[in-house]
Amino acid sequence: TQSSHRLLAYSDALLSIIATVMILPVAHTKMEADEELDDNLQLLLGTKVAVYLMTFLIVTVAWAAHILFQVIVRIDDTLALLNLACMMLITLLPYTFSLMANFPAHVLGILLFCGCVMVIGLIQSVIVLYAFGRPFLLQHQIQSCEDRSVYRHHILKVLLRVPVMCLLAAVCSFFCYQLSYVLLALVIFLPYISPAEEDPEQVMFYTFLPSEPLSKERVEAFSDGVYAIVATLLILDISEDNVPDPASVQQHFNGSLVAALRSYGSEYLAYLGSFATVGLLWFAHHSLFLQVSRATRAMGLLNTLSLAFVGGLPLAFRLTHELPLAALRDERRAVQASCVLVFGAGVFQLATWVAALQGGGRRTLRPAVRYGGPEHVFMLAKLALYPAVALAAFLLTCVLSRFSVTIFHLMEIATPLAFLLLRLMVRFASALLKHL
Amino acid sequence: TQSSHRLLAYSDALLSIIATVMILPVAHTKMEADEELDDNLQLLLGTKVAVYLMTFLIVTVAWAAHILFQVIVRIDDTLALLNLACMMLITLLPYTFSLMANFPAHVLGILLFCGCVMVIGLIQSVIVLYAFGRPFLLQHQIQSCEDRSVYRHHILKVLLRVPVMCLLAAVCSFFCYQLSYVLLALVIFLPYISPAEEDPEQVMFYTFLPSEPLSKERVEAFSDGVYAIVATLLILDISEDNVPDPASVQQHFNGSLVAALRSYGSEYLAYLGSFATVGLLWFAHHSLFLQVSRATRAMGLLNTLSLAFVGGLPLAFRLTHELPLAALRDERRAVQASCVLVFGAGVFQLATWVAALQGGGRRTLRPAVRYGGPEHVFMLAKLALYPAVALAAFLLTCVLSRFSVTIFHLMEIATPLAFLLLRLMVRFASALLKHL
Numbered sequence: 001t002q003s004s005h006r007l008l009a010y011s012d013a014l015l016s017i018i019a020t021v022m023i024l025p026v027a028h029t030k031m032e033a034d035e036e037l038d039d040n041l042q043l044l045l046g047t048k049v050a051v052y053l054m055t056f057l058i059v060t061v062a063w064a065a066h067i068l069f070q071v072i073v074r075i076d077d078t079l080a081l082l083n084l085a086c087m088m089l090i091t092l093l094p095y096t097f098s099l100m101a102n103f104p105a106h107v108l109g110i111l112l113f114c115g116c117v118m119v120i121g122l123i124q125s126v127i128v129l130y131a132f133g134r135p136f137l138l139q140h141q142i143q144s145c146e147d148r149s150v151y152r153h154h155i156l157k158v159l160l161r162v163p164v165m166c167l168l169a170a171v172c173s174f175f176c177y178q179l180s181y182v183l184l185a186l187v188i189f190l191p192y193i194s195p196a197e198e199d200p201e202q203v204m205f206y207t208f209l210p211s212e213p214l215s216k217e218r219v220e221a222f223s224d225g226v227y228a229i230v231a232t233l234l235i236l237d238i239s240e241d242n243v244p245d246p247a248s249v250q251q252h253f254n255g256s257l258v259a260a261l262r263s264y265g266s267e268y269l270a271y272l273g274s275f276a277t278v279g280l281l282w283f284a285h286h287s288l289f290l291q292v293s294r295a296t297r298a299m300g301l302l303n304t305l306s307l308a309f310v311g312g313l314p315l316a317f318r319l320t321h322e323l324p325l326a327a328l329r330d331e332r333r334a335v336q337a338s339c340v341l342v343f344g345a346g347v348f349q350l351a352t353w354v355a356a357l358q359g360g361g362r363r364t365l366r367p368a369v370r371y372g373g374p375e376h377v378f379m380l381a382k383l384a385l386y387p388a389v390a391l392a393a394f395l396l397t398c399v400l401s402r403f404s405v406t407i408f409h410l411m412e413i414a415t416p417l418a419f420l421l422l423r424l425m426v427r428f429a430s431a432l433l434k435h436l
Numbered sequence: 437t438q439s440s441h442r443l444l445a446y447s448d449a450l451l452s453i454i455a456t457v458m459i460l461p462v463a464h465t466k467m468e469a470d471e472e473l474d475d476n477l478q479l480l481l482g483t484k485v486a487v488y489l490m491t492f493l494i495v496t497v498a499w500a501a502h503i504l505f506q507v508i509v510r511i512d513d514t515l516a517l518l519n520l521a522c523m524m525l526i527t528l529l530p531y532t533f534s535l536m537a538n539f540p541a542h543v544l545g546i547l548l549f550c551g552c553v554m555v556i557g558l559i560q561s562v563i564v565l566y567a568f569g570r571p572f573l574l575q576h577q578i579q580s581c582e583d584r585s586v587y588r589h590h591i592l593k594v595l596l597r598v599p600v601m602c603l604l605a606a607v608c609s610f611f612c613y614q615l616s617y618v619l620l621a622l623v624i625f626l627p628y629i630s631p632a633e634e635d636p637e638q639v640m641f642y643t644f645l646p647s648e649p650l651s652k653e654r655v656e657a658f659s660d661g662v663y664a665i666v667a668t669l670l671i672l673d674i675s676e677d678n679v680p681d682p683a684s685v686q687q688h689f690n691g692s693l694v695a696a697l698r699s700y701g702s703e704y705l706a707y708l709g710s711f712a713t714v715g716l717l718w719f720a721h722h723s724l725f726l727q728v729s730r731a732t733r734a735m736g737l738l739n740t741l742s743l744a745f746v747g748g749l750p751l752a753f754r755l756t757h758e759l760p761l762a763a764l765r766d767e768r769r770a771v772q773a774s775c776v777l778v779f780g781a782g783v784f785q786l787a788t789w790v791a792a793l794q795g796g797g798r799r800t801l802r803p804a805v806r807y808g809g810p811e812h813v814f815m816l817a818k819l820a821l822y823p824a825v826a827l828a829a830f831l832l833t834c835v836l837s838r839f840s841v842t843i844f845h846l847m848e849i850a851t852p853l854a855f856l857l858l859r860l861m862v863r864f865a866s867a868l869l870k871h872l
């Protein structure tokens with residue numbers, strides 16, 4: 001037997017990558033220089049964005065269910081292999097979504113998805129039954145408890161809620177596939193809307209023990225995974241597309257590599273700007289969660305929504321540096337779409353903090369950032385910076401549509417400087433306050 | 437001030453993804469069905485593989501250098517932002533490698549790479565100086581020490597070794613670029629071959645305190661990142677290429693989606709086989725590191741080499757499921773290349789354990805897997821399984837070249853069953869031994 005810590009960390013890494021990686025097919029949709037964002041392309045993009053979003057949200061549900069390894073704190077080889085089987089099935093979910101998005105009226109996509117989820121639920125139930133049959137695998141509190149079957153029953157009930165909904169959806173699909181989709185949408189928001197009878201303090205979904213809410217560490221690990229994969233997906237684009245080949249350097253630039261690279265100048269700028277945006281959004285997230293002592297259900301949902309927008313940022317990068325070639329009208333729309341992505345990522349971070357401030361933040365926040373705390377205003381400024389800047393850029397592009405790409409890149413590069421300015425201002429203000 | 441734990445975890449995630457993601461350009465090299473693996477294609481593939489390998493190894497060096505955040509255990513906003521700048525520069529390294537690989541005789545690639553590394557070294561030095569100017573950020577042992585400047589001097593010396601080598605390489609590139617490449621190759625292996633005077637016990641490269649070797653947790657986190665990204669890159673292929681579009685289903689399969697999906701049967705099998713291979717290699721790694729109490733320098737190098745082969749596995753997947761279309765001769769060679777990748781990943785894991793067994797493993801291993809320990813033979817079997825199977829598959833394809841793809845897929849799917857068989861045999865054998 002072994003501590004389950006590394007198993008959980010590995011699963012979290014897998015899940016955050018699965019959640020995010022489906023943005024790549026969206027970002028790599030071929031956009032010809034001479035065609036506008038026409039209806040066909042919009043339909044294709046819409047389908048792929050839907051697949052990405054559905055994958056992101058359902059993987060978040062799977063991640064939340066994985067909390068069972070916080071109850072099972074020691075594992076043996078059997079549990080490790082069962083967990084790998086579970087992960088393999090989760091990697092198939094994006095594929096079933098692709099089928100559903102391409103053949104929405106066909107039952108096969110729905111059936112495959114529901115089948116996957118039911119098998120996942122089955123394996124998780126086997127894991128729970130196996131572990132409760134060997135109590136030394138369980139966490140101390142439950143291990144020393146007289147009546148473990150109450151816990152087992154409760155955990156199974158929480159775990160099987162989702163597969164049962166999927167069974168219903170699968171059956172429905174034969175009569176009315178629209179109803180199936182409604183049921184599947186319910187699955188995604190189930191953890192957030194289910195009655196809170198189990199945890200009267202409204203502390204986090206999927207809590208097995210009222211004393212132990214969703215571990216903040218796991219929220220951080222999952223978020224880190226999303227930010228990390230987004231930041232590094234960007235290098236793929238630049239390393240693949242912006243390396244000139246020797247023949248074209250000889251032909252177009254008289255053999256001057258420097259001149260060839262100079263022609264990519266704006267793309268390097270776009271890359272640095274995008275990386276800075278992702279990095280600073282991580283920084284704001286990091287600053288916020290340092291001050292969070294507990295996560296409520298609403299905060300979990302808002303954080304997930306913020307992460308879904310962060311996962312979309314590679315699309316923003318792609319849109320803003322591919323489209324200078326395309327028509328003016330589309331250029332503005334592409335930049336506006338990118339502003340919406342940045343705005344969404346930032347504003348849901350801010351909303352997470354606002355949700356934490358409910359009731360004065362006594363249960364959820366450290367004193368420093370509660371109302372009247374010394375860092376309250378600084379935190380507000382950090383979290384409001386990106387939404388404000390993105391909104392301003394959006395409005396500017398409406399007026400100055402000719403310069404929309406320039407505006408966006410200026411925004412991406414100026415914001416880190418604004419962060420530094422903010423720090424200096426705060427330091428100055430607090431020095432001033434001390435003097436008064 | 438804040439604990440640096442999450443910063444380190446995020447950096448580790450970023451680094452493991454950067455190390456691995458450059459395999460995607462290799463795997464996605466266009467291979468036409470009607471052309472053989474001709475010379476041009478081989479040159480292109482060779483270049484991309486070189487970029488991948490160089491990126492992997494240099495990122496490992498950067499990861500090792502990042503241990504400075506084990507000395508700086510608390511951070512403030514300034515350090516967090518400096519670290520993000522450092523990460524941004526590290527993401528540029530793959531790009532400079534692409535330039536070097538495409539224009540090997542041009543100094544520009546070498547200069548850009550060396551420039552990046554020197555700026556990274558500069559930022560890291562600033563981080564160290566900043567932190568030593570605020571001792572409350574440092575770890576307890578150093579904080580309470582009288583003469584901190586000895587530590588500062590030692591850390592700076594270790595950190596600046598790599599940038600200084602790069603400065604030399606940059607200067608050399610103007611006279612003799614071949615010599616520069618030799619120097620850069622030295623940089624990669626410097627941590628493993630530098631004199632061990634600092635740590636007389638031969639315990640891990642880049643140790644700042646003899647009492648505190650490279651944290652096993654960080655080796656595990658980095659390895660987990662590599663395994664996780666490899667496992668999930670596979671889903672991209674299947675979700676993008678194996679979803680039929682409605683028009684072609686109508687045209688080729690009389691509108692039967694089931695028939696269309698059935699035509700992909702062998703690719704699903706290939707996907708499941710590849711995921712199982714990655715999963716079980718992770719499982720073997722996990723089993724091994726549970727029994728490792730300390731990592732030596734040689735073990736670190738062997739583990740890195742194993743991970744470099746693991747990072748190549750998406751290529752094996754691509755090769756074995758794209759090439760049934762191609763000519764017979766190439767099919768066999770593709771399968772053999774895949775066998776080499778699996779063999780390499782497995783055999784270097786085994787070698788890590790063998791290196792740990794040096795001197796009876798008294799410092800490096802837990803008693804259970806040392807010579808004569810109860811799990812010694814089981815560990816040997818677990819680690820030897822993949823190398824043995826891959827070798828057998830390789831030899832079989834030499835004899836039965838017509839069935840090489842079938843052999844490879846059978847191998848991938850049969851090995852998990854062999855793992856289960858192994859467990860049963862061990863259980864049976866230990867029961868038998870008890871009776872005797």
Ligand SMILES: [K+]
Nearest residue numbers: 064205206214
């Ligand atoms: K949860």
Ligand SMILES: [K+]
Nearest residue numbers: 207208209212
């Ligand atoms: K809990």
Ligand SMILES: [K+]
Nearest residue numbers: 237238241242
């Ligand atoms: K590009």
Ligand SMILES: [K+]
Nearest residue numbers: 439440442443
């Ligand atoms: K931290």
Ligand SMILES: [K+]
Nearest residue numbers: 500641642650
């Ligand atoms: K190290």
Ligand SMILES: [K+]
Nearest residue numbers: 643644645648
């Ligand atoms: K150390």
Ligand SMILES: [K+]
Nearest residue numbers: 673674677678
């Ligand atoms: K495929």
